[in-house]
Amino acid sequence: MHQGLPFCWPQFGPGPLQQHGLARYVVWEVADVSASQVTFVLVPNDYTRARWNKEFELRYKVTLGDTELAVELTARNTGAAPFLHQAALHTYFRVSDIREARISGAFAGSTFIDKTDRNARKVERRNVLDIVKFTDAVYLGVHKKSQPISLQSGEGFRRIEIVPETGFEDCVVWNPGGTQPGMEHVENWRDYVCIESAMIEPQELAPGEEWVGRFALRPQPVERSRESP
Numbered sequence: 001m002h003q004g005l006p007f008c009w010p011q012f013g014p015g016p017l018q019q020h021g022l023a024r025y026v027v028w029e030v031a032d033v034s035a036s037q038v039t040f041v042l043v044p045n046d047y048t049r050a051r052w053n054k055e056f057e058l059r060y061k062v063t064l065g066d067t068e069l070a071v072e073l074t075a076r077n078t079g080a081a082p083f084l085h086q087a088a089l090h091t092y093f094r095v096s097d098i099r100e101a102r103i104s105g106a107f108a109g110s111t112f113i114d115k116t117d118r119n120a121r122k123v124e125r126r127n128v129l130d131i132v133k134f135t136d137a138v139y140l141g142v143h144k145k146s147q148p149i150s151l152q153s154g155e156g157f158r159r160i161e162i163v164p165e166t167g168f169e170d171c172v173v174w175n176p177g178g179t180q181p182g183m184e185h186v187e188n189w190r191d192y193v194c195i196e197s198a199m200i201e202p203q204e205l206a207p208g209e210e211w212v213g214r215f216a217l218r219p220q221p222v223e224r225s226r227e228s229p
């Protein structure tokens, strides 16, 4: 669960449910498979009902294209009462060394919730973020600007673009930086960064209503600082 794109649903957290909700702790069913696409589905089971007694259907569609991996999460309220939900795909990216990684996007001017500083709301001044310490920042509305976020992670590593499409309006940047309380024992914090496409403001889903979140990951050519001989 600390790799790939784990689900955060119906809660991002912290909150009344466990951190990041329920959907990443249960086994989903495969609903449909083709050569380039797979769809998983999750409906309530004993585990979810014991913790959150709501009726829902989640669908997660992954599409492998020639130049991108596209992911789509759909949440539908199949019950008779409305409920509130949040959603995120807690996407882990491997980097060569977090201290050399650069995250570029339309961050400047965005409000972010600094979870390393008692959830203080701050305004980001930079468009290029570097991670020099424990970072846990929820950038509100950056995906609404429809501009890709780009991760460059050092010599020989591909640059990857996160291309927002719909639903996930916010973006969380997280790395424990070796000093996050409770995570001091995690030694590989230099090897990854999480850039999580998210919908943080709880949204109400009425009976029968659905919410769709979708984005794509596009690897870019390897950028080398020196020409090969």
Ligand SMILES: O=P(O)(O)OC[C@H]1O[C@@H](O)[C@H](O)[C@@H](O)[C@@H]1O
Pocket (backbone or CB within 6 Å): 002, 019, 020, 090, 115, 136, 137, 172, 174, 196
């Ligand atoms: O270890 P977990 O539960 O996957 O969470 C890791 C981190 O996930 C991030 O999404 C949160 O913003 C952090 O606060 C949290 O520490």
